[in-house]
Amino acid sequence: MKLLEERIRQDGVVLPGNVLKVNQFLNHQIDPQLMYEIGQEFARLFKESPITKILTVEASGIAPAIMAGLVMNVPVVFARKKKPSTLDAGVYTAEVYSYTKKVTNTISVDQKFLSAKDNVLVIDDFLANGQAVQGLLEICRQAQAEVSGVGIVVEKSFQKGVSLIKESGVRLESLARIASFENGEVRFVEE
Ligand code: 5GP
Numbered sequence: 001m002k003l004l005e006e007r008i009r010q011d012g013v014v015l016p017g018n019v020l021k022v023n024q025f026l027n028h029q030i031d032p033q034l035m036y037e038i039g040q041e042f043a044r045l046f047k048e049s050p051i052t053k054i055l056t057v058e059a060s061g062i063a064p065a066i067m068a069g070l071v072m073n074v075p076v077v078f079a080r081k082k083k084p085s086t087l088d089a090g091v092y093t094a095e096v097y098s099y100t101k102k103v104t105n106t107i108s109v110d111q112k113f114l115s116a117k118d119n120v121l122v123i124d125d126f127l128a129n130g131q132a133v134q135g136l137l138e139i140c141r142q143a144q145a146e147v148s149g150v151g152i153v154v155e156k157s158f159q160k161g162v163s164l165i166k167e168s169g170v171r172l173e174s175l176a177r178i179a180s181f182e183n184g185e186v187r188f189v190e191e
Contacts, residue, residue: 001037001176003037004176005188007034008022008186011025012186014184027060032067035066035067038068039069039071041175042068042123043068046072046148049148050119050148051120051121052074053075053120053121054074055077055078055079056079056122056136057081057096057132057136058078058079060124061125079109080107081107084106091110091111092111092114092139093108094106094134094136094139094142095135096131099128109143118145118146119145121149122136122137122149123152125153126152126154127152127155127156127162129161129164133152133164133165137150147170149172149173150165150171150172151174154176154178155172157174177189
């Protein structure tokens with residue numbers, strides 16, 4: 001997605017540890033117009049799929065997910081990172097190691113928001129080693145929901161998440177694909 005690549009070139013800051021900071025439009029300040037275009041692009045890519053629900057994880061997945069949900073006219077569920085209390089019956093849970101925070105979170109979704117009747121599009125802001133997406137796919141598995149695919153805003157193609165998802169046979173669509181960071185510059189995968 002050209003518009004997104006241009007925005008990453010303009011505002012993205014490469015940090016140590018192969019982390020791209022995009023606080024100008026996605027991770028802190030949010031550009032609603034860009035998010036809307038992203039939502040439209042996900043809707044276009046998955047228009048043949050009978051999606052009934054979008055699943056993401058708080059916090060940064062919510063903005064792109066909600067715009068996709070708006071365009072596709074389906075509800076958006078976000079997995080929570082707060083550990084569910086033992087009193088919380090009826091939740092699906094998965095363990096997710098955070099790439100940026102270096103801690104393991106238990107993510108959870110209330111069972112009433114996801115079931116075997118659902119066909120899910122999983123959306124997240126970044127794909128690095130694939131832990132967040134795998135946690136979301138695990139929650140879909142527990143719910144016995146169908147998964148039509150995974151939509152990622154920024155894929156770091158040189159990290160292992162891409163192959164993990166492809167090996168699991170799930171369709172992956174990423175709107176910007178980063179081949180490498182070289183001397184603080186972002187290089188995108190050539191089409
Ligand atoms: P993964 O679980 O695929 O290893 O990492 C994905 C998660 O870590 C995303 O939900 C995102 O919040 C965070 N993340 C991973 N890499 C980056 C990055 O380069 N920049 C930012 N802003 N977040 C990242």
